[in-house]
Amino acid sequence: xxxxxxxxxxxxxxxxxxxxxxxxxxSKKATELYYEAxxxxxxxxxxxxxxxxxxxxxxxxxxxxxxxxLGVIDKSRGNTSEAEKYLQKTLELKPDHAGANFELxxxxxQIGKYQKSIEAxxxxxALNPRNTERKSQANRFxxxxxxxxxxxxxxxxxxxxxxxxxxxxxxxxxxxxxxxxQKTLLYTRRLGTTMNHDEDLVVAKKGEGGNWSEPxxxxxxxxxxxxxxxxxxxxxxxxxxxxxxxxxxxxGSCDLYMSKKTGDEWSRPENLGPxxxxxxxxxxxxxxxxxxxxYFVSNRPGGVGARDIWITSLDDSEVWGKPTNxxxxxxxxFDEVSPFIHPNSKTLFFSSNGRKGFGGxxxxxxxxxxxxxxxxxxxxxxxxxxxxxxxxxxxxxxxxGYYSHENLDDPKVKGEIYQFEIPEDLQIDTKARYVxxxxxxxxxxxxxxxxxELYDVKKDQRIxxxxxxxINGSYLMVLPEGEQYALYVNKPGYLFxxxxxxxxxxxxxxxxxxxxxxxxxxxxxxxxLENIFFExxxxxxxxxxxxxxxxxxxxxxxxxxxxxxxxxxxxxKGDEGYNQNLSEKRARAVYHYLIEAGASATQxxxxxxxxxxxxxxxSKEEGRQRNRRIEFEII
Numbered sequence: 051x052x053x054x055x056x057x058x059x060x061x062x063x064x065x066x067x068x069x070x071x072x073x074x075x076x077s078k079k080a081t082e083l084y085y086e087a088x089x090x091x092x093x094x095x096x097x098x099x100x101x102x103x104x105x106x107x108x109x110x111x112x113x114x115x116x117x118x119x120l121g122v123i124d125k126s127r128g129n130t131s132e133a134e135k136y137l138q139k140t141l142e143l144k145p146d147h148a149g150a151n152f153e154l155x156x157x158x159x160q161i162g163k164y165q166k167s168i169e170a171x172x173x174x175x176a177l178n179p180r181n182t183e184r185k186s187q188a189n190r191f192x193x194x195x196x197x198x199x200x201x202x203x204x205x206x207x208x209x210x211x212x213x214x215x216x217x218x219x220x221x222x223x224x225x226x227x228x229x230x231x232q233k234t235l236l237y238t239r240r241l242g243t244t245m246n247h248d249e250d251l252v253v254a255k256k257g258e259g260g261n262w263s264e265p266x267x268x269x270x271x272x273x274x275x276x277x278x279x280x281x282x283x284x285x286x287x288x289x290x291x292x293x294x295x296x297x298x299x300x301x302g303s304c305d306l307y308m309s310k311k312t313g314d315e316w317s318r319p320e321n322l323g324p325x326x327x328x329x330x331x332x333x334x335x336x337x338x339x340x341x342x343x344x345y346f347v348s349n350r351p352g353g354v355g356a357r358d359i360w361i362t363s364l365d366d367s368e369v370w371g372k373p374t375n376x377x378x379x380x381x382x383x384f385d386e387v388s389p390f391i392h393p394n395s396k397t398l399f400f401s402s403n404g405r406k407g408f409g410g411x412x413x414x415x416x417x418x419x420x421x422x423x424x425x426x427x428x429x430x431x432x433x434x435x436x437x438x439x440x441x442x443x444x445x446x447x448x449x450x451g452y453y454s455h456e457n458l459d460d461p462k463v464k465g466e467i468y469q470f471e472i473p474e475d476l477q478i479d480t481k482a483r484y485v486x487x488x489x490x491x492x493x494x495x496x497x498x499x500x501x502x503e504l505y506d507v508k509k510d511q512r513i514x515x516x517x518x519x520x521i522n523g524s525y526l527m528v529l530p531e532g533e534q535y536a537l538y539v540n541k542p543g544y545l546f547x548x549x550x551x552x553x554x555x556x557x558x559x560x561x562x563x564x565x566x567x568x569x570x571x572x573x574x575x576x577x578x579l580e581n582i583f584f585e586x587x588x589x590x591x592x593x594x595x596x597x598x599x600x601x602x603x604x605x606x607x608x609x610x611x612x613x614x615x616x617x618x619x620x621x622x623k624g625d626e627g628y629n630q631n632l633s634e635k636r637a638r639a640v641y642h643y644l645i646e647a648g649a650s651a652t653q654x655x656x657x658x659x660x661x662x663x664x665x666x667x668x669s670k671e672e673g674r675q676r677n678r679r680i681e682f683e684i685i
Contacts, residue, residue, distance in 0.1 A: 073115050074143070080109040084116055096123055114143045118150055125153060128456070130161050148177045152184060155191045159409030160436045164195040167409075171195075191409075198408045202431050210455070210470040217254060217262055221247065222465035224454035230285035230339065230393055230446045230484045230528050231561065235262060237454075238279055243464045249277040251292060269316035272309055279304075280334050284341030285393050285446070285484065286516060286526035287311065291322070291344060293333040301327040306335055306346060313521030326362050326370050336389045339446075339482070339528035340504075340514035344370070345389040345398070354381035359389045359400055379423040380416060387411065393446040393482040394530040395513070398423070401440045411438040415478070429476075446482040446528060448472065482530045483553065485562040488523040489539055492567035497523025500541040500568060504529070507536050507581060507594040529553055529562075536581040536597050544568040545577045545684075546605060548598060571609060575684040578665075582640065582680045589635035591643060599640065602682065603647045606654075614682040616640050616656040619663055621674035626660060634658030640680055655685070 073081055083106035090099040100123050106116045121136030134157060140150040155171030158164065171191045179185055212218055222240040235254045241247045250273040252265040267273045272290070276297025283290050288311040295304040298321070305327040307319040321327060330350035337344055342364040349357045358381040360373040380386060384404025391398050396418045401411040405426065412434040414426040428434060433442070433451075443452040455468045489500045499520035504513045504527055513535070518525040529535060529551055537549040547566050569575045581598035584591060591599075606614070618637030620629040634657070641656040666673035 071115075073113075075106075075110040075113045075116075077110040077113070080106045080113050080116070083109065084113070087116075087119075091119075096127075099123070112143055114140060114147070117143070118147065121150070122153060125157055130157060133157055134161075146173075146177055148174055148179055151177070152179075152188060155188060156409075158436075159191055159195055159198075162198075162436045164198045164436075167195040168192055194407055194409045197406045198431075198436070201408075201428075204432075206430070206432060206476070207473055208432055208470050208476075210453075210468040212455070213467045213469060214262060216264055218466040219265075223467050224465045225280045225334075225388075225441045226443055226452045226454065226467045227281065227283050228443060228445060228452065229283065229287040230482070230526060231486070232256065232445055232450075234283075234287050236268065236281060236283055236290075237265075237467060238281060239265070240465075248275070249279050251278045251281055251290075269309075271316050271318050280388075280441075282335045282337045282344075284337050284516075285339035285528045286341075286486075286524075288516075288519065289337060289341035290316065291335040291337060292319070293335065294319075295333075302329045303331045304333045306332055306344075312519060322370055325372050331357075334388050336391050338391055338395050338514070339393040340516050342515060343391070343395070345391050346373075347387050347389065348373075354378060355383040355385060355404060357385040357387055359386045376423060380426065385411075388440040388442075390441075390443055392444055392448075392478065393484075393528045394478070394480040395528075396480050396530065397444075397478050399429075399442050399444065400426075401438075401442075402426070403438075408434045409436040411440055413439045413442050417479070444472070444478065446484060448477040448481040480530050480532055482528045483561065484526055484528045485537065485549075485551070485564055486524070486526040487564045487566060489518040489525060489541075489566045489568060490523050491544075492569045497521065498541055498544075498568055499523070500525075500539050500544075500566075502527055503538045503540070505536045505538065505597045506533050507597050508534060510597045510600070525566075534594060538601055539566045539568065541568055542608075544570055545575050546601060547577065548580045548601070550580045571612060571684060573684055576681055578679050578681045579640075580679075584636060584639075587632075589632065589639045591639050599643050600647060603644055603649045606644070606649045610650070610653070613653050613655070613685050615685045616644070616654065617663075617681050617683060618656070618658040619677060619679050619681070620661050621677045622661040622664065622668040623674065630658055630660035632658075633660050636680065 073084060075081055083102050087099040087102040103116045103120050107113050117136045118140040121133050121140060124133035124136060137150045137154050140147050151170050151174035155167050155174060158167035158170060171188045174188055220239040221242050223237055226235060226237040228235050233256045237252060238249055239252050240249050251268045253268045254262040254265045256262055272278060277295055279293040281290060281292035290309045291306055293304050294307055300321060301324055306322045308322055309319045310317045328348060328350040330348055332346060332348045334347040335344055344362050346360055347357050348360050353375055354377060358375055360375055362370050362373040364370055382402060382404030386400055386402045389398060389400045398416045399413060401413050403411045405414060407428050413429050415429055416423045416426040433439065441454045449472055450469060451472055452467060452469050454465055456465050489498045490496060491498055500518045502518060502525050503515045506513050516525055516527055531553045534554055535551040539547045547568055549564060579598050582595045616637045618633035620633050637656040637658050641654055644654060645651050664677045666676045668674050668677060
């Protein structure tokens with residue numbers, strides 16, 4: 051927000067640098083003061099210029115130009131009541147003052163006086179201004195004001211409240227992000243209200259009582275004497291990307307840097323490199339839940355507008371690819387900023403001043419359908435107002451929102467972090483749950499670093515991938531609602547372990563905790579294939595088994611010196627002979643599929659065991675269900 055403020059001031063300086071313009075005042079002293087203020091103005095010393103202009107209007111109570119400039123400065127500072135007073139005074143002295151009508155048209159949108167905005171802007175346009183860019187802006191004022199009047203909905207029950215004072219203890223705090231388990235809050239804090247004050251990343255933890263701890267520096271390896279700005283963190287809290295604009299080796303005015311957490315230690319940040327960073331401004335990152343897709347903002351050439359949202363992803367070699375621009379599906383010829391990709395990886399929130407809205411920057415959401423984005427939707431009032439709205443974060447369960455609110459009333463605390471409960475009718479369609487636990491060696495109980503992959507079994511498509519921590523074996527994987535998933539845990543030298551999750555049905559908990567043991571590849575080692583499915587009372591393999599079967603093929607190709615037996619098992623219901631026959635046919639069906647998919651027949655054999663080797667109690671339905679299985683054994 052402060053960068054936008056400075057940019058605005060620099061942009062309007064040329065409008066007022068007419069060194070010897072004809073002024074309305076006849077007071078020599080007022081004239082001298084006006085030109086003295088001009089000298090401070092062109093050097094960016096706006097406070098000094100403002101104070102001198104106030105003295106000038108004391109010398110001449112009808113000094114038109116001084117009132118107008120005071121109004122413009124107050125407007126740019128966010129002092130809306132003073133800005134309105136001075137601009138109205140300008141119009142009292144000259145009702146057809148084009149600049150004052152234009153500035154009021156924009157100001158009234160910012161403070162939610164939409165009808166007055168329309169009236170002021172129409173007065174400006176009636177003067178037939180020649181500046182085509184400002185005419186275009188004025189027409190957008192009217193469009194937005196009319197949209198706002200039609201879409202103000204006071205019935206929405208949203209009550210934002212600031213986080214506790216110990217969280218909002220700094221001069222500015224903004225761009226909050228939260229891990230999927232909602233136990234870690236990370237945000238940027240600034241020690242003062244100007245761009246010259248230091249920015250660092252701080253973290254707070256939620257205790258057992260639900261209260262946030264005192265914020266601490268995230269790490270001495272990350273925070274420095276330079277600035278560490280807007281950041282993003284993966285759902286498991288172990289991959290961090292942040293912005294730094296000076297002091298570090300970079301490629302442009304602001305670059306993106308990455309740090310990885312192993313155990314409790316963050317690595318020293320590394321620049322994402324010239325594929326991602328450019329000679330332009332690159333900032334405001336947002337990571338997908340698994341930390342492998344990055345959304346960010348850049349004003350580099352080749353985009354749609356001034357500042358666009360760009361997207362890059364990690365390949366299987368852990369290298370970031372060349373960023374792509376989603377084009378007009380998301381970006382406009384104006385500015386799109388502060389992207390946030392929800393943990394469901396389908397819902398993108400972002401701010402834009404180039405779409406129909408309530409004025410300034412509004413927050414929109416777009417849903418991903420296949421490889422494309424649906425039409426962005428304004429999330430509406432009272433979240434969006436005439437003021438700029440940026441940096442929204444929505445929790446994985448879709449129930450709570452966090453954002454940074456610019457406080458215009460308190461000069462000591464200019465930006466605070468707010469939270470609000472999202473009404474059920476406004477919550478996103480696809481929420482996300484998560485599975486967490488540790489990966490360990492089944493024999494030694496030692497934690498393992500392993501690849502954890504999530505697949506949509508109906509599409510046979512990998513949704514996300516993370517690695518368990520090499521120090522403590524911990525992992526966290528986000529599970530978007532609405533689909534059936536297979537979870538695979540792989541490590542060279544070990545049998546893979548698979549789990550099944552059906553999120554097309556409602557789960558009782560938002561969290562699933564699973565400890566995943568891995569068994570070394572040894573004679574007699576067994577693995578249950580939990581994502582192989584058959585039609586009821588049949589040996590016909592269902593299509594959603596393809597992902598699991600292909601994993602077995604890959605495992606055999608990676609371990610050519612082993613042989614496995616495909617074993618079919620049933621529960622104890624029904625005739626023993628029938629169960630034996632069904633188990634053999636199912637094992638044979640898997641055997642043939644694997645060979646047709648590229649596995650070597652010399653590595654495979656199959657056998658049916660009927661109901662002779664139960665793993666669980668057959669007197670209970672849950673036990674019977676788990677006893678109906680396909681497993682393989684190293685022979």
